[in-house]
Amino acid sequence: MNSALCIPIFQQAISDYHIHDDVATPVSNPYAAGSIEYLLYAKNWIDTVQWHFEDLIRDPQINPVAALELKRRIDSSNQHRTDMVEYIDSYLLQVYKTVQPQTGATINTESPAWAIDRLSILELKIYHMQQEAERTTASDAHRAACAQKLAVLLEQRTDLSTAIDQLLEDIAAGRKYMKVYKQMKMYNDEALNPVLYAQKNA
Structure with a gap:
């Protein structure tokens, strides 16, 4: 398991979408x-769909009812x-379950899967920035600016x-x-979101 496995799969999911x-x-x-x-693949597909949800909801002409429905789809996608x-972290916990930590072993600020999540999003940024850098309907200045940004994103991919x-x-x-902590998203939980449990108990 390494980044060289992740990147082509992310690219495949983006291309398939x-x-x-x-x-x-x-x-x-x-x-x-x-x-x-x-x-x-499933992880990046979710990210790719959500990327386009975020594009759609920023349409200044969007119907308010459609916007609310889309916002709820975005919330569901985030979950x-x-x-x-968490599934990816659980998989990796199984892979490394027999490893005995050395004396003085340390914990990272984020789990491997959350770092992989950032790599998935970064691959989407690279794909769409390249599209903009090559868009024939855009100005030369726009394409040049996007090409510069693309170079930074590619460097970031290497570093990440x-x-x-x-x-x-x-x-x-x-x-x-x-050491993996489950994400305790309170706003989706009817027992923890005060707006939801107030309605439930009304």
């Missing part, structure tokens, strides 16, 4: 269910994104990939250890 470029397109995951490849990160690989190597060697 843009065949139809429609948020209603059902996912057709080409990998075996339960495999890390399956989880990575699925978090769930998928290196950091992820180093983290996974450190975990495998026992220099770092994994």
Whole structure:
């Protein structure tokens, strides 16, 4: 497991989505269910759909009723994104469950899957920035500015990939250890969101 496995799968999911470029397109995951490849593809598909949700809701002409419906779809997508990160971390916990942490082993500021989440989003930024850098209907100045931004994103990909690989190597060697906290999103929980439980108990 390393960044070299993640990036081509993310690119494949992005490319597959843009065949139809429609948020209603059902996912057709080409990998075996339960495999890390399956989880990575599913993760990036969620991110890609949500990217386009975020584009749609920023339409200044959007109907308010449609905007509210879309906002709820974005909330649901955010929850699925978090769930998928936790599935990937659970997978990695199993991979490294026999590793004995060294004396003085440290914990990272984020789990491997949350770093992989950032890599997935970064791959989307690279894809769309490249589209803008090559868009023939845009001005030369626009394309040049986007090309500069693309160069920064590509450098960021290299740095983030290196950091992820180093983290996974450190975990495998026992220099770092994994400790995963479930994301406790209170606003989706009828028992924790005061707006929801006030209505329920009214």
